[in-house]
Amino acid sequence: MSSPCDPQYAPAGDVGAVLMMIDSHLKAVYDGRSETGAEQQALTEQFAASLDSVALDDLLDGACTLIYMFMKWLHKAHESHGKDTIEYVVPSLVATMRVMPKSFPPEVIPTMTGLVIAAATDLSPSLWRRQYGYWTDEEMTALEATVFLLAERINRITDDHDFATRLITEALDKWSGD
Template identity: 80%
Template sequence: MSSPCAPEHASAGDVGAVLMMIDSHLKAVYDGRTERGAEQQALTDQFAASMDAEGFDDVLDGACTLIYMFMKWLGMAYESHGKDVLEYVVPSLVATMRMMPKSFPPEVIPTMTGLVVAAGTDLSPSLWRGQYGYWTKEEMTPLEATAFLLAEHINRLADDRDFATRLIAEALTDAGEG
């Protein structure tokens, strides 16, 4: 019997929009910029202001889909070396989150970790999270940062700063052609 949180029951959301945000953040970090520039912040604010509630939900679902896709790739990568993805990704992610208390208040770490565990056990992160009510404002930055941290983890494993973005962009292209 299929779980009600199985990925086939979830909306993919706006993966492209989230991927652009994550890629932008990755490039900024790799270029040594740790603070959001005024121009980037203005574009983000303009994008957020242009969305209605449905568009906002699509971005939330897109972030969860991105987390799911990243965890699927990480699962295959770790399994090919006889390792369990959760054993290697979750402790690293939690340790990183704990070092960044401004981005990850302690109370959101279990939820963000739960999203990663849900994806790593082949559940939809958005449907898993939806069981507990609507997203809180305090979870928005950590949600985006979780996708960012997974992308950066993939880039380090692949030794390629653009690998995670390219991986998803190619998957989106292939899905559009199918």
């Protein structure tokens, strides 16, 4: 029986724009430009403020699509070693969120964890989240950070700072070529 949160019913959103933002954040961290974090956050907020509601929804759906795609890759990586994705990804993600209270107010941690678990259980994160109403302002930064943390985890696992970005870019290239 199909779920109303089945990924086949989910809009993909603007995956490319979200991927560019995440890749920019990753490069800044890897290049040691952590002092630009506030500046980069201000630019991200300015960009988001310039969008109409449809474009903003596309970004939110794109972020959720990236969560789904990253979790699918993490599932395959963990499964190949006989490990459970939720058991290994979620606790470390929550621990990271808890030590970053400015990015992750405590009240958004369950939602961000739910998005990751939804993806890990083959549900669409955006459709799962949509059933609880519209996104809150606090969740916007946390959503972006969740995508960042998953991409960074993939890059760390593969020991390749560009792997997560390349993974999605290649998937998008393949999809657009079909």
